């Protein structure tokens with residue numbers, strides 16, 4: 001079934017539109033925008049076909065290119081050989097041993113954040129979760145403490161993403177070079193973020209450690225070439241966004257859902273008390289926190305932090 005996108009873009013938000021299309025037309029919906037044909041897949045087998053079985057025949061959608069100014073050739077936007085090479089370089093940072101090492105940093109940051117919370121006060125949970133996850137990414141991936149710039153990093157990334165999401169909601173992208181107020185604001189935010197990210201790269205160059213960024217700086221390919229500052233910047237920017245926004249959104253929605261479902265919250269608290277008693281969690285506790293895992297998965301099912309990829 002082919003439907004014409006331009007006839008319906010005023011009626012629904014993108015998420016409503018995708019949901020209604022899938023409910024009405026099924027597992028594979030074909031959409032036309034002018035001469036461009038888009039297929040919407042809504043079944044796990046079809047999605048597996050694209051991401052896994054047929055991935056040699058698929059490239060990332062051209063709509064991602066508008067984000068090039070911000071994320072360059074980082075993993076999220078790159079394809080082919082560049083993607084493969086950088087992906088291989090970064091893969092060891094996500095081994096189970098490394099992740100176990102990150103857990104203690106994340107727990108320590110969370111415990112520190114909670115010492116500043118007081119019973120009965122009103123807090124902007126999304127802002128708190130963003131700061132928590134930005135600090136976690138910076139410390140675990142790049143070995144840096146960004147306490148002083150965390151607010152600015154969060155705000156500049158939000159400005160940039162909001163700009164692109166607003167444009168996507170209009171189903172229309174203004175050329176990046178047009179001097180509109182939105183483009184100008186996003187451009188200024190990107191410039192400031194560049195300064196912060198190059199600052200992180202400089203700090204690691206001067207004092208290398210055992211983090212992902214230091215390892216990426218040391219690596220050489222078969223021809224002896226190392227990653228340039230620009231390539232490092234693209235990956236740092238990508239990890240900052242991909243690693244913090246998704247996790248912050250997942251945590252924010254989960255806390256909202258728990259506030260709306262007191263019986264689920266009581267069950268979660270009971271499990272945590274029984275497994276941890278009064279101590280802080282470690283990675284070894286995760287298999288025992290079965291209900292906690294179910295809560296997080298249900299929250300991500302209801303409110304997927306990354307709800308579209310093309």
Ligand code: HEM
Nearest residue numbers: 075076087238239242243244246247250305306308309310
């Ligand atoms: C709830 C948490 C998360 C969710 C739901 C999530 C979801 C996703 C999705 C759907 C993609 C594919 C995007 C696309 O190709 O268009 C992706 C890619 C990626 N994510 Fe995550 N993510 C999460 C957490 C993280 C974290 C914590 C990190 C870093 C520490 C991270 C780093 C990345 C990177 C680098 C990519 C690009 C990978 C590649 O193309 O090779 N993500 N994520």
